[in-house]
Amino acid sequence: MFKSVDLKLQLVELLISSYANVDLSKVKIIGVQHILETTHSMFRSLYLLGLKPENIAIIGKCYSTCKEVFEEMLDDGIYVDPSSSSYCSHKSYDEWFSLNIENFLTSQIDDLLSGKYEKILVLDDGGKCIKALNKFSINTNLIVAIEQTTSGYEDIRYGCFNFPIINVARSATKLNIESPMIAQAASERLYLSLQRKGLKTNKVLIIGKGAIGNAMKNKFASNMEVVCYDRNQKTYDQAKVELSEIINQFPLILGCTGKISIPFDLHSKISPGTVLASVSS
Structure with a gap:
């Protein structure tokens, strides 16, 4: 694995060079x-x-927290919440993670209220941090939030918030450029995993017909029969049907909903x- 110190993200590097006069020294x-x-x-x-x-x-998600990167971040001086790898088998993921986020924000509240920051930037992946932070009494003139995912956007879109939220998730770049890239990487990894396990399938059910679901459909269509199911509309090849009626017909099922599929x-x-x-x- 590459160490993050060796990795350069081209778009981030371009932005850094384009905004060289920006000062983030008093930004949280x-x-x-x-x-x-x-x-x-980044x-x-x-x-x-x-x-x-x-x-x-920051607080991470238990299913994507890399131990080596966790330790590298700590070595840098970044605060990474210890619960980033925490998982409870007796609670739903959403319930447990929401509780961890509440505790994480509580541990940071004194620092957020210290008055030493000119701006507080909230980077969220799933909407839960934005929702939780909205409950705290903080000078909201300092806060700008960014939501990166469609599932997070859907979760907060009808809420009433005391600070501005930038919806990156539904940007043209995210939908039209990133989604096919994610589908490419995910399909390659999935094919490789199936091969290693000696599993063969010619039929796949994709649950979710958003940007990622449609991109995955396009990637798999040339190699197998692909069926997309829209849980919101309960449609399957344009016909109304319950997921329970068809779920047993597929040897491979992909969840692309951003929620419980x-x-x-x-x-x-x-x-x-x-x-x-x-x-x-």
Whole structure:
């Protein structure tokens, strides 16, 4: 694995060079981020604009937290919440993660209220941090939030917030450029994993018909029969149908909803040996 110090993100580097006069020395970055080398590389590039590692506080998601990157971030001086790898088998992921975010923000509240920041930038992946922070009494003139995912956008779109939120998730760049790139990487990894396990399939059910779901459909269409199911519209090849009626017909199921694709009450209807994969953030 590359160390994040060796990784350069071209678009981030372009932005750094284009805004060389920006001073981030009095900016606080807080939020939910995947603890991966790309995230650390982004932060390290922002150091060039004056961002201080000690002014960064993030919490990761248990399923994507890389231990090596976690330790590298700590070595830099970044605060990475210890619960970033935490998982509770007796609670739903959303319930447990929301609780961890509340505790994370509580641990940071004194720093947020210290008055030493000119701006507080909230980077969120899923909307939960933005929703939780909205409950705290903070000078909202200092806060600007960024939501990176469609699922997060859907979760907060009808809420009433005390600070501006930039919706990156539905930007043209995210939808039209990033989604096919994600589909390319995800499909290649999935094919490789299936080959290593000696699994063959010629039929796949994709749950979710958003940008990622449609991009995945385009990638798989040349190699196997692809069916997309829209949980919101309950449509399957344009026909109205319940997911429970068709879920046992597919040896491979991809979740592309950004939420729970297959609820617990449908688990018993999945055929034995079915391969389940998620392409959600």
